[in-house]
Amino acid sequence: MRVALFVTCLVDLFRPSAGFAAVKLLERLGAEVLVPPAQTCCGQPAYNSGDFNTARELARPLIDALAFYDHVVVPSGSCAGMLITHYPELFKAEPLWQAKAETLAARTRELSAFLAEHGGDDFIDASFAGKVAMHDACSARRELGVLAQPRALLDKVSGLERVELKDAEACCGFGGTFCVKYPDISGRMVSDKAEAVAASGADLLVSGDIGCLMNIAGRLKRMGSPVRVYHLAEVLAGMTEAPAIGEPDKP
Amino acid sequence: MKPTAHAFSANAHRALHDRTLQQALAKAGVGFVDKRRAAIDSLPEFQALREAGKRIKDHTLANLDHYLLRFEQQVMASGGSVHWAESPEQACAAVLDICKQANAKMVAKGKSMVGEEIAINDALESAGFEVVETDLGEYIIQIAHEPPSHIIAPAVHKTRGQIAELFEKLHHQSGLTRPLQTVPQIVDEARQVLREKFLAADVGITGANFLIAETGSTVIVTNEGNGDLSATLPRMHIVLASIEKVVPTLEDTSVLLRLLARSATGQEITSYTTFFTGPRRADDPDGPEQFHVVLVDNGRSRMLGGDYHEMLRCIRCGACLNHCPVYSAVGGHAYGWVYPGPMGAVLTPLMVGLQEGRPLPNASTLCGRCEEVCPMSIPLPKLLREHRRQEFAQRLTPPRARWALAAWAFFARRPELYRQATRIVIKLLNLLAGGKGRFRSLLFAQAWTAARDLPAPQGDTFMAQWKQGKRS
Amino acid sequence: MSDSRAAILARISRSLAHEAAADAPEILQRIEAHARGPQPQWEASPRERFIEKLEKVVGTWAEVASKENIAQAVADYLAGQNLPQRLCVAPHPLLEGITWPDGFQAERRRAVGEDRVSLAVAFCAIAETGSLVLLAGPDSPTTLNFLPDDFLCVLPENRILPRMEDAWALLREERGAMPRATNIVTGPSRTADVEQTIQLGAHGPRRLHVLLLQGGA
Numbered sequence A: 001m002r003v004a005l006f007v008t009c010l011v012d013l014f015r016p017s018a019g020f021a022a023v024k025l026l027e028r029l030g031a032e033v034l035v036p037p038a039q040t041c042c043g044q045p046a047y048n049s050g051d052f053n054t055a056r057e058l059a060r061p062l063i064d065a066l067a068f069y070d071h072v073v074v075p076s077g078s079c080a081g082m083l084i085t086h087y088p089e090l091f092k093a094e095p096l097w098q099a100k101a102e103t104l105a106a107r108t109r110e111l112s113a114f115l116a117e118h119g120g121d122d123f124i125d126a127s128f129a130g131k132v133a134m135h136d137a138c139s140a141r142r143e144l145g146v147l148a149q150p151r152a153l154l155d156k157v158s159g160l161e162r163v164e165l166k167d168a169e170a171c172c173g174f175g176g177t178f179c180v181k182y183p184d185i186s187g188r189m190v191s192d193k194a195e196a197v198a199a200s201g202a203d204l205l206v207s208g209d210i211g212c213l214m215n216i217a218g219r220l221k222r223m224g225s226p227v228r229v230y231h232l233a234e235v236l237a238g239m240t241e242a243p244a245i246g247e248p249d250k251p
Numbered sequence B: 001m002k003p004t005a006h007a008f009s010a011n012a013h014r015a016l017h018d019r020t021l022q023q024a025l026a027k028a029g030v031g032f033v034d035k036r037r038a039a040i041d042s043l044p045e046f047q048a049l050r051e052a053g054k055r056i057k058d059h060t061l062a063n064l065d066h067y068l069l070r071f072e073q074q075v076m077a078s079g080g081s082v083h084w085a086e087s088p089e090q091a092c093a094a095v096l097d098i099c100k101q102a103n104a105k106m107v108a109k110g111k112s113m114v115g116e117e118i119a120i121n122d123a124l125e126s127a128g129f130e131v132v133e134t135d136l137g138e139y140i141i142q143i144a145h146e147p148p149s150h151i152i153a154p155a156v157h158k159t160r161g162q163i164a165e166l167f168e169k170l171h172h173q174s175g176l177t178r179p180l181q182t183v184p185q186i187v188d189e190a191r192q193v194l195r196e197k198f199l200a201a202d203v204g205i206t207g208a209n210f211l212i213a214e215t216g217s218t219v220i221v222t223n224e225g226n227g228d229l230s231a232t233l234p235r236m237h238i239v240l241a242s243i244e245k246v247v248p249t250l251e252d253t254s255v256l257l258r259l260l261a262r263s264a265t266g267q268e269i270t271s272y273t274t275f276f277t278g279p280r281r282a283d284d285p286d287g288p289e290q291f292h293v294v295l296v297d298n299g300r301s302r303m304l305g306g307d308y309h310e311m312l313r314c315i316r317c318g319a320c321l322n323h324c325p326v327y328s329a330v331g332g333h334a335y336g337w338v339y340p341g342p343m344g345a346v347l348t349p350l351m352v353g354l355q356e357g358r359p360l361p362n363a364s365t366l367c368g369r370c371e372e373v374c375p376m377s378i379p380l381p382k383l384l385r386e387h388r389r390q391e392f393a394q395r396l397t398p399p400r401a402r403w404a405l406a407a408w409a410f411f412a413r414r415p416e417l418y419r420q421a422t423r424i425v426i427k428l429l430n431l432l433a434g435g436k437g438r439f440r441s442l443l444f445a446q447a448w449t450a451a452r453d454l455p456a457p458q459g460d461t462f463m464a465q466w467k468q469g470k471r472s
Numbered sequence C: 001m002s003d004s005r006a007a008i009l010a011r012i013s014r015s016l017a018h019e020a021a022a023d024a025p026e027i028l029q030r031i032e033a034h035a036r037g038p039q040p041q042w043e044a045s046p047r048e049r050f051i052e053k054l055e056k057v058v059g060t061w062a063e064v065a066s067k068e069n070i071a072q073a074v075a076d077y078l079a080g081q082n083l084p085q086r087l088c089v090a091p092h093p094l095l096e097g098i099t100w101p102d103g104f105q106a107e108r109r110r111a112v113g114e115d116r117v118s119l120a121v122a123f124c125a126i127a128e129t130g131s132l133v134l135l136a137g138p139d140s141p142t143t144l145n146f147l148p149d150d151f152l153c154v155l156p157e158n159r160i161l162p163r164m165e166d167a168w169a170l171l172r173e174e175r176g177a178m179p180r181a182t183n184i185v186t187g188p189s190r191t192a193d194v195e196q197t198i199q200l201g202a203h204g205p206r207r208l209h210v211l212l213l214q215g216g217a
Helices: A009-014 A016-028 A044-048 A052-065 A077-090 A095-107 A111-118 A138-143 A148-154 A183-199 A210-223 A232-236 B005-016 B019-041 B046-062 B064-077 B088-101 B113-118 B120-126 B136-143 B160-174 B183-200 B226-232 B250-264 B309-313 B325-330 B341-352 B369-373 B380-393 B399-412 B415-433 B462-467 C002-016 C025-033 C046-056 C067-080 C164-174
Strands: A002-005 A032-034 A071-074 A108-110 A127-135 A158-163 A204-207 A228-231 B081-085 B106-109 B130-133 B203-206 B210-212 B217-222 B236-242 B272-276 B290-296 C060-064 C086-089 C105-108 C117-121 C124-126 C131-135 C150-156 C181-185 C207-213
Touching (some): A009 A016, A009 A210, A009 B462, A016 A032, A016 A111, A016 A228, A016 B462, A052 A077, A052 A095, A071 A077, A071 A095, A071 A111, A077 A095, A077 A108, A077 A138, A095 A108, A108 A111, A111 A232, A127 A210, A138 B369, A148 A232, A204 A210, A204 A232, A210 A228, B005 B019, B005 B341, B019 B250, B046 B309, B081 B088, B081 C002, B088 B120, B088 B236, B088 B290, B106 B120, B113 B120, B113 B290, B120 B130, B136 B160, B160 B183, B203 B226, B217 B226, B226 B272, B226 C181, B250 C164, B309 B341, B341 B369, B399 B415, B415 B462, C046 C060, C067 C150, C131 C164
Parallel strands (some): A002 A032, A071 A108, A127 A158, B106 B130, B106 B203, B236 B290, C060 C207, C086 C105, C086 C117, C117 C150
Antiparallel strands (some): B210 B217, B217 B272, B272 C181, C124 C131, C131 C181
């Protein structure tokens, strides 16, 4: 099983350890993990800014770069949603590219969805003694319907107690460029989310999306909250020894 | 109303720092969400109804001209008249004509969002008519000289204290000096004041939730009963309705009614659902002598079959407002025109122009909760993104944003260059963070760091480490 | 005005690529079919369901054994609410020839602003939502439904139908056409416009009392 990892820009730039955690988990499933070198960004910032031409210009080489694998796995609901839901829409006026986009979409999965689909009972070999809250990226929850899978995976981590957030359906306020275009509104939304995290009693917050996590971790740190923040893959791969998002290199 | 949608950022900033407004919004938000949830959870057929409702609207829109003509024919057959208006000006002129012919002095108005859209109150008042809003929420904002901040709860931004103050100021002049501390006291006083207006009004204006082609009926749903009094006591009844409100039959209306009340207030049905069909009959003991329907287009016929076609399915339940994190944070006035929230962010640029309305479609994380709760399954995020596409195509996007996007795309299109450049930036950022793992502030990132720290990158990019053979 | 009518219709027809017609066969068939959407299901009988839903919206009710007992049921209600023995009554055949107790002032007419209590007869009721259906007409002035503080409504038990669609079928069968106003009334008037706090009696009746007439009309 040849699996292409589409790392996504935020994991590539800000949280490589989440990428390595994803590789580790995929390899435990027996996959041969490849990282196509031609990848950069899926084009979502351009797409959501209304610059569909640039989005298409970025999508075409990525569609080609990811074409020859059994599966494409993305450690982000937002970027996976772009490939799965929006690429076919983006090329609706170009039948050839639309067909290619649909082929790619059919092979592409968000990481936790892929792991839940292909993983047996014993591929997770991690433990964490404490309470963990899962935050769902809006795109994972609503575009991809990824909701049960990350929870089922977390339940396989020994010692881990899962808690749910109040108003879990609410957006954290990241929204790509939204967080810098409308900082006051985004600030309010992430405050509400961070309050919900703090109130949940969780020791750890996880999510499948680094965008949400940087946003919520940044707010938790600003509040002086002790809750530590990791990508879901890092917890599943037993990599919680490393500093959490926004934490100093050395304790 | 003069739109201030272009100033959304400033409006939103003010709203976020308005403590009274924030109190009012906090009270309203959860109530709507919980009540809708409970109502839908207790109706297993809801999803099936939702699909049926969408099919009804899609079918009607695909035959809109036929159905409008059928509706018109049936209104006339029941003794009413139909007036067609392309623009707000034409719609106001039609209403003014009817009022003048009736030698009217006072107009009692039921809640109508199309009425807000065409600014009928201003038109009537400028022409010398007295207009009284009779829905309690609308009455409150009328005496406060404000527009509605929610399409079904127009005064949701007002606290009890503010309402009491408004009443005291106005009603004292007419000799009412009872205490106004409690909600019942406030509601009773409004009942007393408005009752006299209903009885004195010459013309009643109401909106319409649906127009029924089969029977020529117009439908309103209310809880207070003000719409019914406005339509029953005065000599004339004028219905303001936009053209997409038409549905084929009474049975179709029943499907949509089941969706509307649950999505709006979490009720199974509102207290009063009324079907008006023509003026009073020869042997009727009450009811208006004339029945007029003013059909308002105002850009809707242009939406038909176009990029925003699906917005025409909207039944104005307000669920998208109630579930929108942006609306919940800033309230309706920040949106700067008649329709707030996600549905407003789609409609406003279409009705007042993209130049004026351009911040609204941008002020969204595209989280998709609006689409999820929309009883008509309108793909609101897709429509918001479509506005952004047109904004970009028309070069209305601010130059700084265009430039940033172009610079980023330049690198993203060149993987090798992108790797080198991002690696330099990441290493630099990591150095700047000095092992602290985050920034409390950072040049060019103040928008981010105003409310939260910026987590620092881990040291090197994933791609560089992978290339060097690192595997875990 | 007719110019705007033509312009609006022309734009719509162009977009839909057909010619507008009030009697287009595809819409006439669609209308004539009176097709129902998904019908909510429940276990209870229509009567049980109606009462459950009526109570949920704070409507009250009393059983009336026969037409002869209506006057007593009204008197009981007025006494219970401490109201004067004065009311306006719909000129409905069912309410004809009622012998009101001594001292009662019952006038058969439409309501005016001063009326405190009214009595009407429902055309039918909808069990699904606990709603009354009233049809405006000589025997059912609409003002009775909305102006007084206390609205009393006689509902013959055999006219409780399961759903709104059943009311439409009955209306077509018995009346043929829609009256000026068809009121579906579900509980008393209410508002939540002040701080989302529900308050009864906004503009319409503060109380709704249903007299369930056994055995029907």
